[in-house]
Amino acid sequence: MARPRRGNPTPCADGAPEYSIIVPTYNERENVAVLMWMVSKAMQGAGATYEVVFVDDASPDGTADAVRELIRAFGSQRVKLVTRPGKLGLGSAYGSGLAHASGSWIILMDADLSHHPKHLPAFIAKQRATGADVVSGTRYQLGGGVAGWNLVRKLTSRGANILASFILGARTSDLTGAYRLYSRGALAKLLAATKSRGYAFQMEVIVRAQYSGMRIEEVPIVFVDRLYGQSKLGVGEYVQFVKGLLRLLVGL
């Protein structure tokens, strides 16, 4: 599909929604219904047409069945489910979601309620006002923040961002956040080019967007630590992040 013009999304063909919200899930059974309810309230407030595309990697907790219930409740135009045979990772989950999404604008958000749907109207308003290709949620500007993290985790995240900004010359204040809005064409281009995994993935995407001259805007978000289920954060993630940073330094 052609890339929408800046600030002027391609008119929706045949009732296609303006916005596709792609939500990757792995063991999020307790979260998807609450998320969907909150998204539907927020999007009504934004006055925007939308669909939610869940991408589930055969979650052992039966997340896919919970999403099927949502399809029954909200309708198959509003909720879509893409299932994959095993845990294949976030980067490719976004790609699979994009392949099944019909909106001109794509919003990526986590399922665990860390990305509060109340921020959705701000992403949309910012894009409409500025014509940006990418609107990135930031914890590190006035009005943004994190809730539920201990000091060590706060310092790690902040430190990783400062280090990466310094090394890569990034102008975006939150490089590792995943709550973002993209034009369809911009996301397709960025996903095709991005090689990193884990936290370095979000950083590579936004740095590539900057380096390729895309217009990036930011909106403050408050990130809330997940209430239910397990985060993927572990020592391995830190190691991957530093490796990813070094690779970008050499390769971008």
Ligand SMILES: Nc1nc2c(ncn2[C@@H]2O[C@H](COP(=O)(O)OP(=O)(O)O)[C@@H](O)[C@H]2O)c(=O)[nH]1
């Ligand atoms: N489809 C899919 N979703 C995943 C995978 N790994 C994580 N997720 C989802 O991606 C989002 C972010 O993961 P999470 O564990 O909360 O990461 P954290 O908040 O950075 O610790 C959540 O919605 C997860 O359910 C994966 O391999 N495949």
Ligand SMILES: [Mg+2]
């Ligand atoms: Mg999370």
